[in-house]
Amino acid sequence: MNALLHQVLSGLASGGIYASVGLALVMIYQATHLVNFAQGELAMFATYLAWTLMQAGVPYWGAFAITVACAFVAGVAIERIIVRPVENAPILAVVIVFIALLVIFNSLAGWIWTYTIKPFPSPFPSQPLFGNSYVSSHELGSMAITLAVLLLLFVFFRYTPLGLAMRAAAQNPESSRLVGIRVGWMLALGWGLAAAIGAIAGMMVAPTVFLEPNMMGGILLYAFAGALLGGIDSPGGAVLGGFIVGVLENVVGAYVGTELKLTVALVVIVGVLVVRPSGLFGRVHVTRV
C-alpha cells in the first residue's frame, strides 16, 4: 500500500510537468487549432538558457524570471516571423513547419551546449518537507508551481480585458476584428504565453531528467496524450489529463515493468479515446450538414 501511494505521488509530480506542457499545447491549439510539435524543444532551449545564466552567476529565481521573459519574447517572435507566412498554407504544411522548428532547436542546442548530460539545480530544499517520506520537496514544489501557473492563467483569461480579447480572437476571429481586437497580435501573444509556460515546465523537469537536448521528447508525447485525454479544448481538462497520465505511467512502470510502460500507458490512453473520442472533458464536435 505504501509503495502504491509512493508511486501515485511521484506520478502526480511528473504529471504536473505533463500538465504544464499540455497547457502550453492547449494555448496554441485554442487559438489556431494546431498542435505545436516544437513546444518541447522550445522548453528545452529555454532551460539551457536558464542553465547558462546560472553558470554566469545569476541566482536561481533571477535566472528563472529572465528565462520566462525571454521565452515569451521568443514565442511572440516565432509566431510573427516563422509561422505567420504559412498562415494560409494547408494544415499539414504548417505541421511540417513545426517539425522543422523541432529539429532546428534540437540540433542547435546540441551544437551550442553539446550532447553531454548536465545536472540542473532545483530551487527547493533537498530534505523532504514536513518530515514525510513519500514525496520529495522538489516534487511538491513543482506541483505547486504547476497549479499556480494554472490559477494565474485562469485569472488572466477570466478577469482581464486582454484575456477576454484573446478568448474572443480564438473563438470568432472575424467578429473580434470588427470590434477592434488585433487578432494577429492575440495569436502572437498566445504563442508567447505558451512558450513561457513551456519554459517553466522545462526548468521544473530538468532536475529530475537532467539537461540534454532530447530531454523533452517523451514528455511532449505524454503531454500531448494527456491534453487529448482531458480534452484539448479545455485547459482544466488538459491539466487533469496530464496528472492522470503521470500517475498511470508511474503505476504501470512499477507493476508491469519499465520496458513496456510507455506502450501500456499509450494503449490505455488510446483505449479511453476510442470510447470517448473528444477526451474526458472536451466538447463533443457537432457537425452541421
Place this chain on the structure above:
Amino acid sequence: MSAVPPLTSAPAATVAEPVAAPTPVVAAAAVEVAPAQPPRRLERRHIVAVVVLLALACALPFFIPNYRTFQLTLALAYAIALLGLNMLTGYNGQISLGHGAFFAIGAYTAAILMDKADWPYWATIPVAGVVCLVAGFLFGLPALRLEGLYLAVATLALAYAMPQILKHKAIEQWTGGVQGIVIVKPDPPWGLPISQDQWLYFFVLLWVVVLFVVGWNLLRGRVGRAMVAIRDQPIAAKAMGIDTAIVKSMSFGVSALFTGVAGALNAIAVQFVAPDSFQPFLSISLLVGIVIGGLASISGAFYGALFIQFVPNLADQLSKAAPWALYGVFLLAFMYAMPFGVAGFVQRVAARFRRRPRGPA
C-alpha cells in the same frame, strides 16, 4: 469554432483550380490538398514521359557508383512507403504519424522469414505485404472512432510503442532483441553480369512499377473516388451509399500493405533490421516526405522519397556541426516556396504554361 473539427483552420482560399476542390460546406476535411483531382486517364504524352523516365531509371545504375545505386534503391523503397501513406493521409484524409511501425513490421517479417525459415528473399515480400495489410486493417478499425489530432496521437503512440515491442523478451527468439537480425545480400540470379547493388536496385524498381500501377488504378477508380469523397464530404459520401467504415479501414490496410512491402525491401537492401532503426522519427520522416512531395499526388511520392533520402545527407555534408538544423531550414524553405509540395508546384507551373497560348487572361 463549434463545428470545426481538429486540424482544420486554414481557409481553402489558396486552392488553384476551383473545379478540382469542392468548397467545403461542412468544414470536415482533415487534410487540405493542392489542386486535387483524382488521377486522370493516361494521355499519350504521359505514357511517353513514363517510358522515358523508366528507361532512364534502368540506365542510371550503369553510370553511377554502387554506393549511389544503393542510396537510390533505398529512395525507391521509400517511394512505395510514401505512396502508401499518401493513400491514407492525402487521399483519405486520415493522418498517420505511425507508419514507421508498419515499415518495421514489413521489415521484420522479411528478415525473420529469411533468417529463421530460410525463405528466399523474393518470396518474403508478398508475405510482408499481407501481414501488414491485416495489421493495418485491424489498427484501422479502432481508428474509425478517431479523427484529426486524436488519430494523430493514436498513431504516434504506435510509432513509440513499436521499438519497445520489438525489443521485448517474449519475442526475442524471433526478433533477436536489441541486436536485431542480420540477413545476407542476395546475388543476382541467372548469372547476370551485374553487381549485387545493381540487382537489388532493379528488383526494387520492379516492385515500384508493379505497386505504382496497382496504386494508380486503385486511386483513379471507384475506390479512389470513394476515398476522396470521404475526405472532403464524409456525410455526403455516406448519403451516396459509400460504406465509410469499410473504405476507411481498408484504406488503412492497403496503405499499410504498401508501407510494409517498402519496409521488407528496405530490410533486404540494408541487410539488417534492429528496433532502433524504426524510431518515431522514421514515421515523422514519412509524413515529411508526403507533404514535401505533395499530398494526394502519385508522382509526389518520388519527390518526397528523394527528399527524405538525400537531403539529410546533403545537410550532413554542408554542416558537420548542426546538420539537422540545416535540414530544418531546408524544410522551412520548401514549405515557404511550395506549400502544396513539389508535385503541386510542378502542376501549377505546367498549368501556367498550358494556359498561356489560349488567349488573353
